[in-house]
Amino acid sequence: MGCCGSGAGLTATLPAARASNEEVLLASRVVADGIRQTDLAVPTIHCGACVRTIEKALGGLVGVESARANLSAKRVTVRWQSNGGPPPFVETLKRAGFEAHLFDVESDKDDGALSELIRALAVAGFASSNVMLLSVSIWSGAEAETRDLFHWLSMIIALPALAYSGRIFFRSGWRALRHGRTNMDVPISLGVLLAFGMSVYETVQHGPHAYFDAAISLLFFLLIGRTLDYMMRERARQAVRSLVRLAARGAFVVQADGTQVYLPVEEIVPGMSITLGAGERVPVDATVSKGDSELDVSLVSGESVPLRATVGATVRAGTLNLTGPLTLVATAKASSSFLAEMIRMMEAAEQGRSGYRRIADRAAALYAPVVHVAAFLTFIGWMVATGDLHNAITIAIAVLIITCPCALGLAVPIVQVIAAQRLFKNGIMVKDGSSIERLAEIDAVIFDKTGTLTSAAPRLVSAEHIDSASLKLAAALALHSRHPYSQALVEAAAGLTPSPVVFDDITEQAGFGLQAKAGAKVYRLGKPSWALASPESIVGAASVALTQNGQWMTGFCFEDKLRTDAAVTVAKLQQSGVRVEIVSGDRKGPVGLVAAALGVPYRSGVTPNEKVARIKSLSAAGHKVLMVGDGLNDAPALGAAHTSMAPASASDVGRCAADFVFLRQSLLAVPLAVSVAREARRLIRQNMALAVAYNVVAVPIAIMGLVTPLIAAIAMSGSSILVVANALRLKGVEGSPASAAPNTISAAAILEAAE
Template sequence: MTVHQRDWQAFITPGNNGAVHMDLAVDGITCAACMGEIERGLKRLPGIRSARVNLTSQRLAVDWVEDQTGAEEIVGELARLGYAAHPFDPASQKERQDKTGKQLLRCLAVAGFAGMNIMLLSVSVWSGNATDITPETRDFFHWLSALIALPTVAYAGRPFTKSAFGALAAGRLNMDVPIVIGVFLTVALSFVQTLQHQQHAYFESAVMLLFFLLVGRYLDHNMRGRTRSFAENIAALKAEVAARMNSDGSIREVPLSKINTGDLVLVSGGERVPVDGVVETGQSEIDQSLVTGESILVPVRRGQRVYAGTLNGAGALQVRVEAASGTTLLDEVNRLLETASQAKSAYVRIADRAARLYAPLVHGAAALTFLGWLLAGLAWQPALVISISVLIITCPCALGLAVPAVQVVASGQLFRRGILLNSGDAIERLAEIDTILFDKTGTLTRPEPELFETVDPVDETIALAGRLALASRHPLSAALVRATGAIMPLPDIEEIAGSGLETNHEGKKLRLGSPQFCQASRELIDEALERVPGASLLAISYGDEPVRLLTFRQSLRPDAASVIDRLGQEGYTLEIISGDTLPAVEDCAKTLGISAWSAGMKPARKIARLEELQAEGRKVLMVGDGLNDAPALAGAHVSLSPVSAVHLSQAAADAVFLGDRLMPVADALHLSRRARAAIEQNLWISALYNVIAVPIAVAGFVTPLMAAVAMSASSLAVTANALKLKWGETSRSSGTGSAQTPKPSDGR
């Protein structure tokens, strides 16, 4: 800890009028209650302007006046509340997650080893009790069990004791409190029974309980770790680097974090712009669809601003990196994102809701049992034994597995269908959805533009244009190349940046480029736009032939119509909110048969529309990919984002789907509903188990054998019920269901 203490000041960033800001990764935030606790606790300190916890990233942002409070005091306050804080650094957060996983695995191994050995001894005692075991042998076995169980509980119980004591010290209750009370009482009682040479000891119950709970913990941790690492891989694959031009003229590809304000960055043709900045030299066209949702190419030249995430056209640009001055689009989006993601954190997981109900109920029942037996005339010690056996048998073993088991199976199923979950409780929230908001460009449609008309294979001019287009990395050229299948480039091509390509072919001038460049008439352009609303145009002029216009636009995902149709039939309310122009959105909405749509939506208006719907009590799923969707993605009840989306949107979304198809959206909803049903069934199984077991325990009939069998049986029942999700799904896809639901392409 002392090493960190010294470093706190280094992580403070100065803000305006004397305020400073610090980001902290906070360990041990497990539920929404912790969040309120931290925020309220910190606000009691003098000089704190704001303290906000992000539950998804387990991150805390604090703003305060430096004169009145120090960073150490804030960290101290967090420690007093029962949380360990680390100054935020993505790399360190990842490392700590791995540590948690390893610790869980070590505890699991120890509990497993101890559980097996104690079981071996206990089975001998049980069978001996039924036949002719000598009291000496039984005592010997009990002492051996105690010898194994005591260090095991002390070691393998640490994940639970730490969390429970942290909560108790701060005056709260969480799921781990009843677990710890149950385990410790069980071991203590067994120890006393052993000392008194009694027939029964409950060591195996305590250790097996720890083992099952650790399995649940570990599975849960692993599931989140797997998607996180996969998401990191995607980010790495997308090559978050920029080509920096050094003062000596050399060009180096460096990671984005190494790019500073004022650096000069080279953006080659066809590349995504890595940074926000101003064009220094060069001219080109920029596809801003990821940022604004507009599918039309925007010409840029010296002095104009370009945004990170946009796709550069043909020309190479040198971009001077700009500081985020508070007015850039990215800043506005980030600001909206911050506030929007807070709204979502209010969701309380089903498991936490169940635990809140459960803990007082069980402890109340145990206390009543004790009092009841005392009143019935029993001595205090046997009464205590019975009430503790109530706690043992009701320990939330099945409850601890009920939700993680389903989540692990469901996330595996989703993974196979090309959906990666960012947050564990996304499944629960997806199941509650009744309204779906779609972005258009890149979500309902493919992210890249495509030729709208079908190409006549014998059309000589188009084929020539395709070959000419091979010389350019412009997105429209690339689309033309794909459409014509050209492979032979033409010689002697001249590229006029921002306009088009030109060459001489068999003595005639061949031009491919903007309509102005090929001198297309106004009427021709209007006619083409009339035919294909919101299209991007590419013109061809070849010798004396009349100028021809090709129309491009982002075509719909191949299964968009059928998926939208299916979602509509399933009773979801569908709506398109797009940043694109009116004709393009109208056309798309008509094709898909979605009656509610709006065009030209800015990020703030998307949020406003979202809030409007949520104020009506609707649970909204937002599906979007652009920077302009990010705040809405963060603010929606739950959100999905295609893998082609900008990094920020992917981070804001609850899940990311892979591949060219829209089917994963429907699959995610379908599977989540099934998973939600399985979670509820599991909670009912746990409840049912308790309803049967508690009266027996209260009556004082519980033997260690019964406790062990009942506990294992309930855990197995819960796990089997979760696995049913998997079996049910395979038989469905091999049966009739596959006929109407086309299998998603192997998105992996």
């Protein structure tokens, strides 16, 4: 996965305070030319204000390209220019009030926060129920002496509960104030303490009113909302943890003298020979060099049927070896494996800043100053109007509490998290939360043909009639490409002796083919019009030609099989109002046959640049284009489209360029993803409307003095619960129907169409 860089989270645990430049370099990975990425764990992130503070602090450092905080994963991803050495990430976050350390997957375990929240919730619930019982007696008309006694008893119960349960908010609010900033816990803490302090004053002065019940019940309802929020985000993290558990910790590596040494997975590099016993997980992406076994590949393909693994087969990190011993040759480091890429995509799914989320973030950023000013003006207004200090403070506290933007802060990310989970359960990986929003907007889909609409494993036709020397030569070239036709050539030549030709240099031109030099000879394997010096010398209807110095040697035809449910996929997309077309670099005959079978328009023989031009043409006409492709030649088009998808069998570059990767064979992943994205957009709009309507209605009522602090707490928590409950409705989106039988396009039909 060279284009993706090495994996986040596969580093040693390093303490924050002693994170030297060398340690930061060791824990970082290269993501682009001159750009490195470092992942930091920041356990004290808990709200949108924290996210904005962290991103602003790190974004202002010299050399930092971008900083993105993930609230659910409590992670910060920083990209920085490697030429000047790592900026002081940890020290900067410490000055901003956040403890941080270099992220380690092994240390990303339960941090005890949920247990702390549940204990605080239990204490607050117990205390509030008992104080409420005492308050009922007071409300029933108790005598002054009894009222005073019950006020003192209420204070005795409320004080320890307030200290224990309230520290969730007090600790966060004080940390923010100590570093010269605010967050949503500051006004919450202020409201609770003011209500309690005013009640203590009333009790000492033998006053008729005390709000111990309101103060402790307020904490109880706030903790309900906070606990639900944490549980939803924890569910998003569990999906990542389940993938992490599939990663092997190490493997036995065969040394030059034949001995075996157990190495940690981080020390295994491409080219090493690995022995893998039955029942063990594949540690890194590799190819089988010896042995015959079956693999549980449900992680990669979603298929429950084991896959046969023989010599030459490609195996993915995290898949389980079921039946026999295998010898593997590593093709990628653990940090660049397919499993590591999946983990990164899951972690990134909630980080995206969609348009709706940016609106919510800006609104939440205005929250602290606006709510404090509103509460202060309310206090002044009621003091001027009535002169009643007790009443003015009570109403100001209610305003402080009821205006908490928890619902607004949850409106977008909670839907994005659930949508990403929904897609993941259906074998669709999401790279960025904003991709879901873009997918909901698409009204046109462009499909590549080979490896996308058709199977990623085409079969060479009439291999027995092809000259064995030419087939072996073509297979030796094809070993250096992951194109489906190249893999078919390698498979067809698996039983033959290797070609004696030794190549000096091999390059691949996206969309055209492979070129190699052997002494004075130049070999090309690819599109006939490109491989031949004179296109007029094309022989037959071959899809791939092998040439020497521009002269024809032989041609190859392949049998394509449409992916399962390809026809149903196109029909479902068209029914949803999306236009579909095929844009392929393959020849007119094979492309036209597939297009006719699916009933869609097509363009054949196009170059990568022409694919991009077609997307730009549709975009200029007002269309939002989804590109679905798998090859190296599709990468520019995947990047140019409004959003993009690729199958798991795609090239490394193709998967890196795509916004979504679907792991299963069925193309129904495409309409399912569109359906989920559109439903998520609808729920986000509803949540935004609910959050805005709540504040429009609740704030004026609170300012008018018609809401007590307790009712304000119930209303504020209720709005958050309503938003979460509405987001959970996304789980009700219907999934894909059962897969249809695969369609095969025969070689004879291809030849007939070509003629």
